[in-house]
Amino acid sequence: MSNLDILLAVTATLLLGFGKSGIKGLGVVIVTLMALVFGGKASTGILMPMMITADVFAVIYYHRHTQWIFLKKLLPMMIVGVLIGVWWGNDISEVLFKQIMAFFILITVVIMIWMDRTKSIGIPRHWAFSGFMGLLSGVTSMIGNLAGAFASIYLLAVRLPKNxxxxxxxxxxxxxxxxxxxxxxxxxxxxDEKTLQLNLLLTPALxxxxxxxxxxxxxxxxxLYRKLVLFVTAAGALIILFR
Structure with a gap:
């Protein structure tokens, strides 16, 4: 690894820790930086143990604020989406996948902004909405570690407070x-063993x-938190679309 590669990997790891603390919408930047260093598919495996480590920190710190009813709505279809991603991940064109994902993210962000501007108080409760967002989250989570955008949009749509x-x-x-x-x-x-050794070296930055x-x-x-998540999510979709 060159000095630039090390700098990019450490920066991505810092941002991963930052994102798991609650600053959502950074997933696209993190995945992009890691892919530049290690390649697209390989980078997903390097990120996975570090994501779980950061998840443990986040669960310990924020567990008392968890709203389990929304997990129950999202998780079943999210698991289905992961299984689809496992099967689909080796065959789909990466360019097509990015374009489809960016399209759905931008459309849903536009809807969320419209709801905010019109002061709409309706909260989407139909099972189809949570199921669709869960499915998209699962597929994008497995293929690109980019489920955060769809999950964030859903949790914003049901108007959960920050914590x-x-x-x-x-x-x-x-x-x-x-x-x-x-x-x-x-x-x-x-x-594998080599990627886990790399994870250990990057853990302090995380x-x-x-x-x-x-x-x-x-x-x-x-x-402000709600607007920040929407803005960064939309910016991330544009990066996916044009990078």
């Missing part, structure tokens, strides 16, 4: 990432990023 949003997302991704890990080890073979993020989240007001 409840973070606590619910923490448990959601801890469960789904643990579920994904065996597929990375035994099917895609993207996690921890630093998490606790810096926690301090920032504390000072962000609920309304």
């Amino acid at each position: 409840e949003f973070i606590g619910t997302a923490a448990w959601l991704f801890f469960i789904i990432n643990v579920f994904k890990l065996p597929f990375h080890i035994f099917v895609w073979k993207t996690v 921890i630093i990023g998490f606790f810096l993020g926690v301090r920032l989240v504390k000072v962000i007001h609920n309304d």
